[in-house]
Amino acid sequence: MTENKLLHILALQHAAFIGDIKAKKLIQHCGSVEAIFKENKSHLLLIEGIGTNTIKDLHNKNHFKAAEAEMHFILENNISCLYFQNPDYPKRLTQCIDSPILLFKVGQMDLTNPRVISIVGARKVTSAGMAFCNKLVEELAPFNPVIVSGFAFGTDITAQKAAIKHELQTIGCLAHGFNQIYPKTHKKYMVDVEKNGGFFTDFWSSAPFERTNFLKRNRVIAGLSQATIVIESAEKGGSLVTADIANSYNRDVFAVPGRTTDSQSVGCNNLIKFQKAHLLSNPLDIPYMLNWELEPKQKPSVQKQLFVTLEPDEQVVFDYLQTKTREELDKIAIDCQLPTYKVASLLLNMELKGIIRPLPGKLFEII
Known part of the structure; x- marks a missing residue:
């Protein structure tokens, strides 16, 4: 990707009122991201969802100033940029209407492996949940899957550490730019994750660190994966959001059941009860249900x-x-x-x- 194209993509991202869905509409209508900024305003108004306020803001020069600053950060830190129309963009994400038009990547990833699963769950995971998570990754290791998670406390980091232990590729999806790491205590795992996979984010280095970022990040976790596995979850939580997104993408969802009296099993039990997830009691249910074969x-x-x-x-x-x-x-x-x-x-x-x-x-x- 040329620097000029990257600059225009970043400028489009910075524009107000334009998310990933509208950005794709604009690119499809105009033929390229560069052409959007040259297109006649009256022609842009013909696009569904594009109004006068959007078009007026689109030509604000501040977008390119911000884009230049972000591009400098990207180049200085050797960050790879995956554009949604390029062949190096994750194939499964291209099937998701709201997937990022641009993904930022660090690490050594092989994105050709079709066996990609996301493992999510409670941040305050129980010892039983941790044990099942470790057993799950261990028994799936012969099938060589990629393990995707959110690099957060609890289930996420348990799954990613287990992947590293069994020499599996693992991808951490972050809810912030590459100028920071959250949680800070997980900084010690970054080198190992980058050697065994890496990190994705669609947030700029200048993006504010907000709670809603985690919910937005979850669409990447679900979109990358053939299936999403929920180890534990309370009645409400980010893992359930990821499961809902995965269902909306027509992906398989699995949930580990628990006792009805356990607060950290309520979410999983509800997913199973309302037929939003397959019951997962044996790790080998995964390759069976997903039709994986050993080489x-x-x-x-x-x-x-x-x-x-x-x-x-x-x-x-x-x-x-x-x-x-x-x-x-x-x-x-x-x-x-x-x-x-x-x-x-x-x-x-x-x-x-x-x-x-x-x-x-x-x-x-x-x-």
Whole structure:
């Protein structure tokens, strides 16, 4: 992207009355962001939602002065800028009507991985919530997903630290510009996050740090992701906003249920009760529901299982499952010509030996 184009994008962002949706309308109508500032005023009035006040403010010279200052900050700090019409912009975000026209990025991200999930939840996460979050990331690690969160206290940082531990890419979506970090105590994690992914924000360095920024930031978290997972939430909270946004984008939402007496489970229980989220009780529900498959090289052979000894019938079932991605118990019994009750017993023994694992829907696969 040229500096001239970046300057015009920033100037458009700085204009009053123009958000991301109106900005996209203007760009589509005029053909480019530069052309907006040259377009005849009468032609701009033909665009739905664009009025005289918007057009009058658009030509305020202060927008370009502010844009120059912000561009200087961007260049000085080596910040990457992803424009919504460029191929390096996250593909899933292009499907969201209110996605940022410009994303600021730092870090080493691979945005080609299609398996992107956001993990959100309570800032005052319980020990049980933290344990489930860590287990979730650990069991999803073989599928190599990207973990997106908000770099906040509680669930967010738990998920991102777990991603780093298991050498997964993680992306922190910030509610402020790159001139600061919130919370300040998380500054110590920034280097590791940047090495294993990085940060996104659509806020300028001069943007005021406000509570509403977090709600606006949540659309990026939801928009980047194939699915959003809510670990814990009180009756109201930012995680529920993220879940609602994800639903509006027609993305999958999962919620971890809890006891009805637990205040930090009310939000998740309500999401499930009102059919706004799938119930998530087992981490492996995620790859099953999202139809993820392990790469062949990631499926260890029986020799890698510390030379586990298999009984003859177990070997039959194992050999059969090696030819399948995953299969139902009844189908295994039919194809292996073994009684269902016996196959159920064999599968249990093989699970205890660490060779196979059960999946939702009475499915089984080799680990």
